[in-house]
Amino acid sequence: MSRDKLQKQETLDCLLKSLHKYGMRTVLFQQNMAQKMGVVHTDLKTAEILNETGPITAGELSRITGLSSGSVTALIDRLEKTGYVMREKDEEDRRKVVITPIQKRQKQIKAHFESLAEATKEACLTYTEEELVVILGFVEKVIRIMDHENEKLMAEREENN
Amino acid sequence: MSRDKLQKQETLDCLLKSLHKYGMRTVLFQQNMAQKMGVVHTDLKTAEILNETGPITAGELSRITGLSSGSVTALIDRLEKTGYVMREKDEEDRRKVVITPIQKRQKQIKAHFESLAEATKEACLTYTEEELVVILGFVEKVIRIMDHENEKLMAEREENN
DNA sequence: ATGATTATCTTGATAATCGAGATAAAACCA
DNA sequence: TGGTTTTATCTCGATTATCAAGATAATCAT
Structure with a gap:
């Protein structure tokens, strides 16, 4: 070489x-x-998922988190009680339960990440726009890779059930 | 602007x-x-921590993971039983228990990350060396930021005890 | 030495998770 | 259409990770 x-x-x-x-x-x-x-680790993780996906069903949440359907029920119970989400019957398919994140709480969560976001922003100032574009492109690329790897792992899990 | x-x-x-x-x-x-x-989420996380830090005491593990001392005892019990770590008395301070990761298992863990590593490597090939250096520098920078943020959160936690 | 501190472990209680079965809605199909 | 199968969520009893408080044992400080 x-x-x-x-x-x-x-x-x-x-x-x-x-x-x-x-x-x-x-x-x-x-x-x-x-x-x-x-809150428990799982609850924050779930709130973060919902923040990105928007309203999704309990089943999708189960698939993404890898929790059993029973655990998801309990999870939603907790999040509902503490005001992070709302349960709604899906009008199209009334077996489904759609979990909707509540904006107010999502903002409160975001506030907790503010310090990290600020520090990161600060660090970015030393870069030129061109460099930032390269970095951004890279991050987007590894996001796609992660999505693919996670998809594989989720599929494997489903096979074993 | x-x-x-x-x-x-x-x-x-x-x-x-x-x-x-x-x-x-x-x-x-x-x-x-x-x-x-x-394994449980916590166990893999702990193995990963040990992989980076090398042998550390139960107390340090408690601080890093945020688990109570009792939970750490149980955690180490599990990891020891499944062959991921070894417990050793610290010869300097015989109250301390040093947790040493076991190489064989660490390699097995690393193997599980191989697919992700390969895909990432693949994605990097499209970049020039100069670009990779910029990206690497950025990642190292955000690592330091994360360390700082985590340090803050850990310190806060200790205050409330 | 002796009391205070520190590091880990022990123990009983709590709660997150699982797994299997229950329920109810939708899809299939004869 | 009516009956069976599948799907989505929930319920419930068992398991287990975690906690909090107290026990133990080694170190430190005076």
Whole structure:
């Protein structure tokens, strides 16, 4: 391999390791944040999912979180009691229960992430717009990869049932 | 604000949102992976922590994971029984218990992340070395930010005890 | 030395999760 | 249409991760 290629290879290895480290910190952060908010890890995770997906059914939530249907029922009970979500019967298919996130609470959650967001924004200021575009493109790429990997894992899980 | 600045601002907002989305997927991935490996979320998280820190005491583990000392005892019991770690008395301070990860198991864990690592590596090939360096620098920067935020959250937690 | 502190473990209680069965709505189909 | 099957959620009893408080044992400080 040429010297340049070797160099690139090394950068790449380093990047993979760093992404892994970043992932671990993200998991810890989420755990810490849930604790600070006085909810279980699962509940914050669910609120975050709903924040991105918008209203979804209990079944979809079960698939995404990997929880049993019984656990999802309990989970929704908790979130409903604490005002994070609303249960609604799906008018199209009345077996289904649609879980709708409640805006007010979503904003409260977002507020908890403000410090992290600010610090990150601050760090971005040192970059040129071109660099930011490269970084953004990369993040979007790894998001798609993650989606694919998660999809695979969810499918595997369903096979074993 | 100038037109260029506006553009940059927009990219930045987009990046922040994407990072948040990436974070959620990371949490889900870790959860899915733990399930696939047949361990609880906490156990995989702990193994990952140990993989990065190397041997640490039960107390440090308690601080990092946010678990009570009792839970950490149970956690280590589980990990020891399944061969992920070893308990050793610290020779310097014999109250302490040092938790040492077991290499063989760590490799098995790493193997589970192989698919993700490969896909990510693949995605990186489209970038020049210069771009990779920029991305790597960014990831390292957000790692430091995460460390700082986590440190803050852990400190807060300790105050309330 | 002795009292205070620190690190981990033990124990009983709580609550999140599971798994299997119940219920009810929708889809299928003869 | 009526009856069977499938699907979506819920219920309930059992399991287990977690907590909180107290026990134990080693270290530190005076």
